[in-house]
Amino acid sequence: MTLTVRQTRLISRICWTLALLIVAVPFVFPFLWMVSSGFKSATEIFGQPSLIPRVWRWQNYVDVFEYQPFARQYFNSLYIAVTVTVLTLAISSLAGYALARIRFAGAGLLMIFLLSALMVPEEVTIIPNFFLIRWMGLTDTHAPLILLPVFGSHGVMATFLMRQYFLAIPRELEEAGKMDGLSRFGIWWRIALPMSRPALAAVSIVTFLFSWNLFLEPLVFISSLEKFTLPLALSNFTDSYGLPLWHLQLAATSLAVVPILIVYLIAQRQIIESFALSGVKG
């Protein structure tokens, strides 16, 4: 029996889909286990393993908000991530444009100096940063959680990304803008920025995720419960012995991934491109 081209394609498609489903299991299973465990009681989590909860405990989600000011902490993370994203976009696009297009003495040296910041892990700079922030009187405020990502190594990476994108914009377009009467700022605002939407989207997504997942800085700089951000809040669902309350922690984590999930669903393609563009893993 000979197969038609259509049948061959169908079989090949089914095989590929099955293979991809199998490969997807290790990635999807922990997520499903997290969501499922968020509906289990503390004892059921360590009982007979089952993906579907025997008793659906919706109460976990109520307890999450009663245990600590989780709504407030959620809002903290959200507004900090949005602020960091907006500021990073503004600063990295301006700095990236300057480094790409304005000729000034020491531009190359400055770029190398900036890039060297990427090679220093944040854990190395956290202590001097702590002293600096304390000297500025900004401990236990959200300011360091905004300032450090914007002006730290993440900001440098965003600037580098924007610079590379601006370099690829044809110079003739800017010259056309100049002939049309635009100032240098006008060229940046009305030509370079609108043309850099893919890079801006990439920087936005990567920055939002970076800020959303930030753990070390909140741990070091924040001490008041109502000022906690989500990663810190999640680690705070513990009993009086400091042991994790898994059912609450997993319910809270399920809630914490909602914004990320929404962003992923809306902009799947853009996110994959942004990671490819930035060379950053998700």
Next chain:
Amino acid sequence: MTSLTLRNLKKSFGATQVIKGVDLKIADGEFVVFVGPSGCGKSTLLRMIAGLEDITEGELYIGERKVNDVQAAQRGVAMVFQSYALYPHLTVRDNMAFGLKVRKVPTGERERRVLEAAASLKLEALLDRYPRELSGGQRQRVAIGRAIVGNPQVFLFDEPLSNLDAELRVHMRSEIAALHQRLENTMIYVTHDQIEAMTLADRIVVLREGLIEQVGTPRELYESPANLFVAQFIGSPRMNVLPATAVAGRLAARGLNVRLAEGVGMRPEHISLTAPEAGLLRGRVALSEYTGAATLLHVELEEAGTALVIANGPVVPEVGQEVGLGIAREHLHVFDKAGRAIRPMEQAA
């Protein structure tokens, strides 16, 4: 309409001088073409006029106004770029209106001017499209339209047709010529394509290594090139230049004294094929290139290298065949040691 005056214009990039002192007057409504080989400075000169490059030394006047330090947008010039430079994020309409918007021209006036330019360039149906949705020729028309809407005094074209295919290039060339006839603005056009230069220009400026070699009408440049460079640059295929010593004897036998000359030039289209013994020169056909309208023969001369000959007749000599080459005296170009053309009067002397 406006005249332009370039006085000893110079441009240096660091230690490298690319424009070495250019003096030129361009009259109101004149169509001037800058030609020259790559790196001769023609585009740099155009960009200096546009205001995209600073002037290192010298003076540039547009009309009566010295514009050395005037911003590009305030010079009253519009430029059509080689790559069209259309803003990819804007529609054709917005691309054309962009400059007017920046200059805060009222919306009604803006729309009127865009529609007027679009109508004259047959772009009405494309106004809401993005540049990526247009063909090369359409993009070029939009680029020209964008230049027109600003009512500039001077149009500058920087190799605007070099990204188009051959057929479209011919078509757009005639459109640009028609545009000049219609608008009667001063236009400066940069190209390395001498056919474009010859067909479009009122006057051609031939540049080499940052200096003007000759300025003249296409006919003047073709018929009376000032030097060897211009003689070989204008005309296709290029002019044959033979060492004067190799042909002096034969020319003297026909009453032409080229003793003072270094080289003798003959355009391939002016050479006629004769019987071997009857020609001024004698050689053997080494290569024959049939182009449809004519055949280009590479003739290996007995004493003076190879000469290109355009054969128009129905019978063309075969490769390997011996031929004679003849040329009318008025079509001979004679050059001295420095490569300067020696006029008939000078030869007589």
